[in-house]
Amino acid sequence: MNARIKLSARAALTGSQSRVVPFAAALTAVFIAFSVCNAVVNGFSVFHGKYMPAVFAALSLAVFTLAVSVLEFFFQIRLILLARGIKSSDAARAGFSGVINACGLKLCLFFIKLIWLVFYEALPAAGAAALIIRIKKEPLSLRAACVAAAGLLVLACAGLLFYGVTVQRYSKSMFFLACYRDFSPLDALRESVKKTKGRLGEIFFFKAGFFPWFLLCVGVLPALYVIPYYKQSVTCLFLSR
Numbered sequence: 001m002n003a004r005i006k007l008s009a010r011a012a013l014t015g016s017q018s019r020v021v022p023f024a025a026a027l028t029a030v031f032i033a034f035s036v037c038n039a040v041v042n043g044f045s046v047f048h049g050k051y052m053p054a055v056f057a058a059l060s061l062a063v064f065t066l067a068v069s070v071l072e073f074f075f076q077i078r079l080i081l082l083a084r085g086i087k088s089s090d091a092a093r094a095g096f097s098g099v100i101n102a103c104g105l106k107l108c109l110f111f112i113k114l115i116w117l118v119f120y121e122a123l124p125a126a127g128a129a130a131l132i133i134r135i136k137k138e139p140l141s142l143r144a145a146c147v148a149a150a151g152l153l154v155l156a157c158a159g160l161l162f163y164g165v166t167v168q169r170y171s172k173s174m175f176f177l178a179c180y181r182d183f184s185p186l187d188a189l190r191e192s193v194k195k196t197k198g199r200l201g202e203i204f205f206f207k208a209g210f211f212p213w214f215l216l217c218v219g220v221l222p223a224l225y226v227i228p229y230y231k232q233s234v235t236c237l238f239l240s241r
Contacts, residue, residue, distance in 0.1 A: 069106030
């Protein structure tokens with residue numbers, strides 16, 4: 001099944017690179033700009049005011065999130081059209097309301113995912129804090145400290161795994177927002193939760209299968225192929241059911 005979906009994605013992208021590469025390039029450029037700006041602020045002492053790094057990080061994260069949400073929205077529209085074999089429609093017809101909805105959805109997803117992350121990582125974080133306090137009060141043996149640290153690491157990794165599976169219930173929200181122009185962000189979230197019920201593990205492991213591809217993105221240029229291929233494959237997966 002997964003192989004057929006990936007073949008469908010490749011077929012949809014064949015001859016359509018000029019339609020999707022600009023989106024991948026824009027997403028990559030936004031990510032690089034965000035990383036460079038934060039590195040500059042944190043790397044030069046002239047910016048090291050009491051609150052400057054935190055304020056700049058918050059502002060740049062907000063701008064980054066909004067820019068990505070708009071690009072992802074139009075990118076998703078284009079990928080749906082390609083998956084359906086429609087190559088002439090204009091994605092820009094979504095209009096200003098679509099852009100606002102995309103930004104609102106991305107903002108909702110940010111806080112929802114943050115809450116789930118805190119939920120799953122609260123226990124290992126509390127354990128790490130307790131371990132640090134314990135070591136400060138009375139040093140542990142190296143063996144005991146290593147065992148405790150390893151246990152907390154395993155617990156943290158398990159939390160990340162459960163988090164990764166759980167948040168897949170919202171994975172179709174941008175897809176629904178792009179498909180149905182009359183959907184609000186909350187409508188898209190509700191429909192996503194409804195349609196992904198019982199499929200969280202399937203979606204998670206399908207996306208995890210692209211991990212080796214993501215490693216290639218360290219070279220930046222491969223991202224221009226990997227991002228469209230990944231996004232188109234996920235879109236084909238969503239359209240298949």
